[in-house]
Amino acid sequence: MLNLKNLLRISLLSSVIILSNCSDSINELTPNKNIDQSTTLVQNFGILSNNKTFLDVDKAFIPIISALNSNTLEIAFQISPEYYLYKEKISLVTNSKDVKIGHLDLPRGLTITDEWFGKMEIYREEVFAKTSVARATINTEEITVSLAYQGCADAGLCYPPQIRNFTVSLPKATSVNSNKLKPIIPISEQGRLAELISKSNIFIIIATFFIAGLLLSLTPCALPMLPILSGIIAGGNKNNVSKSFNLAISYVLGMSIVYTLLGIAAAAIGIQLQAFFNAPWIIILFSGFFIFLAFGMFGYFDLQVPEALQNKMAILSGKQARGTYIGAFIMGALSSLIVTACVAPPLVAAFMVIGQTGNVMRGGIAIFSLSLGMGVPLLLLGASAGKILPKTGEWMTSIKKAFGFMMLALSIWMISRIIPGNIALALWGILFLSIGIYLIRFLGLSTPMSINKKTNASIGIVASMYGAAMLIGAFLGNSNPIQPLAGIVNQTSKKIDSQKLIFKRIKSIDDLNNAVVEASKNNKNIMLDFYADWCISCKEMELYTFTNRSVQEVLANTLLLQADVTLNDEQDKKLMKTLGVYGPPTIIFYGSDGFKKDGYEVVGYMRVQQFISHVKRVLGQST
Missing domain, CATH: 3.40.30.10 (Glutaredoxin)
Structure with missing residues (x-):
């Protein structure tokens, strides 16, 4: 409720605005001589909050209009610290008969919740915008434009709407374009999805973004999670459908929950999440972590929760297996950081809704549905791994080592983002050469030579040759793993x-x-x-x-x-x-x-x- 003091202040401020508008209608003000009388009156009445002295409106907001070329105007505002302009209050018009002004291209502003106007976009420090000019003649001419705007001070004062007149000289045009104003703006894919999040039924949002996530699951950004989950299932010897599927659910939930929380936080506070989690030190850390997991798969140590922690968890839960599920959940949470390497329209749409409208619930539901869709192949893997993976024995050991090589591939895939291309190609060459030697030496040349062993040996020879080709290509400065010898065998590299x-x-x-x-x-x-x-x-x-x-x-x-x-x-x-x-x-x-x-x-x-x-x-x- 308003007390008497606040009511008096509002009444006085309203009177000031009315007096100012009346004064504007009497006196023709120019850009250089315009004095904000409302501010002066407000100061004289002594109703400034906390007795602060506010800047004159022409010092708080300094507008500049110039012609970039014969058909383009640029509007710039210099905004004093602790002051801001409303985006939707900025407009530009002209009364010139031979000139038309197009749509004003204003950048995205900061979103605030205004006491009087609700959610509004504002500008601080400075803002630049452009607009097209359609002309009836090509001659150099001067036009008069009227710029309207309104702003406030952080301390609590809002200035009345301002209108400034400017005279701008347009240089000679090369051709007449009186009918070529800026066309209607189309809506991008991410824009359409953002509108869907803001206005559609919640079930439509869930279904749409779940399908979008399913499509994204087939991209290189999400595929690395398949060998990680496979390694977890194989490493835990969970060779029945129920346990494998439960592991997959734990992994997907860990990935989805953390991915959603990170997305909401990034959109709400404006962090560039993708760049943050792809900082060199984080990439190196994850690359090293995958090497660590690979050595565990190769049998150098057991990948399991420490015994003391297992015992405590067993006492609390009564189920020793719970520790494995928690481990899968944690790995899923860590894997969510891998997915941040990619930006796609559905994710940008959710960021737009959260960042611009503050609707965390709808944006969060969209991100969570997206991540669940991305987890569908992982759930299918979990449901089938119990039947596909062999029981204990020699084949199980071979499967674990295969996943170990996959972990090394993930490590190279991660580190290749920040190292020179030829160095990354050399690492791929070493990996394939190692795979080839393993297949030939340990799985292919032992006796007796069965069909499977001959197949392994053949694959090993091909992998070794491919690895050697990549090493040669890396030595010559190539970086494309698909064509490691480009430029040697033929002139393909020159064409590319x-x-x-x-x-x-x-x-x-x-x-x-x-x-x-x-x-x-x-x-x-x-x-x-x-x-x-x-x-x-x-x-x-x-x-x-x-x-x-x-x-x-x-x-x-x-x-x-x-x-x-x-x-x-x-x-x-x-x-x-x-x-x-x-x-x-x-x-x-x-x-x-x-x-x-x-x-x-x-x-x-x-x-x-x-x-x-x-x-x-x-x-x-x-x-």
Whole structure:
């Protein structure tokens, strides 16, 4: 309830706003001479909270409007510390008959819960926006534009809506574009999913994201969890269906719960989760952990909970097996960190809902359903492993060693994100050579030579030859495991090198703005690719999509920019935050008019034909 003192304050402030608006209608104010009379009156009445002196509105918010080119205006605000602007209160109009102003491209702001307006997006420190200008003539001309905005101080004062008039000189245009205003913004895949989370029935959300998770389970990001769970089942000798399936459930629940909690926390407080859990020290730690597990599979020690802890758990639960399930749950929780290496539209959609609307429940349900869908193959593995895996004996020992080699492969897969490509290729070569020697020496050449042993020996020879080829390729500087000898046997590597897209690297907002202006002058489109060394899907795009000749043809008149956010430093964070990027790989497009193509972002890996169709649609090419 409002007490008398607060009621008086509100009444006085309302009177001030009314007086200010009346004054505005009497006096024509210019940008350089406009004095915020409401602030002066409020100060004279002495109703500033805690007796603080507030800045004049023209000092708290400094607007600047300039022409970037003949058809583009840029609006900038310098915002004083402890002050902020409302995003939805910013607008730009003109009364000029020969000029029309298009949609104002405002970046994503910070979401707050305002006492009077509810959930609002705000800007602090500075904000930049662009808008297109459609002209009836090509001659140099001056136009008058009116900029409206409203802001507040953290200490409790909200200024009345402001309108400032600016005179801007538009340079001579190369052609008339009176009908070429910015088109209607399409909705991206992640945008559609975010809208589904916000507005649809909860059961539709669960079903949609469960199916999306099932599809993601077939990607390279989720597949590494299969050998981990297989190793747990094999290592625990759980060779009946019931126990194997229970282990799988424990593993999937550990992965899903932790993955959901991490996703909610990251979206709510704005942490770039993908970059954090792919820091070099974390990758090295996990890579070493998989080597440790591999040696356990090879029989150098037993992978089990310490005996003292097992006894205590047995006393508490009355079931010795419970410790194994807890171990599977913990491994699932750790495996959830592996999944963070990939960003996909469904995950970005959930992040958008949590970060922009604060609806943690709906966003969390979406992430949890997504992770359960990703766990379906793991549950199928658990249900079938009890029948597939052999009982105890020599074959069980061989199976464990096979899983040991899988753990080593996971270790190389992890560490290859942060080491040079030729070094990673050498590690793969050593692994395959070791597998080949093992198959030949221990499983293939012992007597008597059965059909199985001959098969093992044959596979071992092939694996050894492949490993040797990778070692030779690594020595020569190659990095592609699929074509380790490219350039030696034929000229394939030269062809591939000639097909690689050449990107211009950018680091900051200024670099991007300069590139956009330059591309606009040359009538070129822009494709901005967010990349990181530790990003799996980025490597897929680089190896499979960007090397395709048809992809290069549709991007012929496009300036290719790349932001390497491997370090995730302050400039990287600022660039991603300004453009609303949640992590790599994300591709953003700009038209030749210098405007960002909202709704056309590419998130995650996209196959060649799908990417070509998407680019043609973005750039208005015929399909």
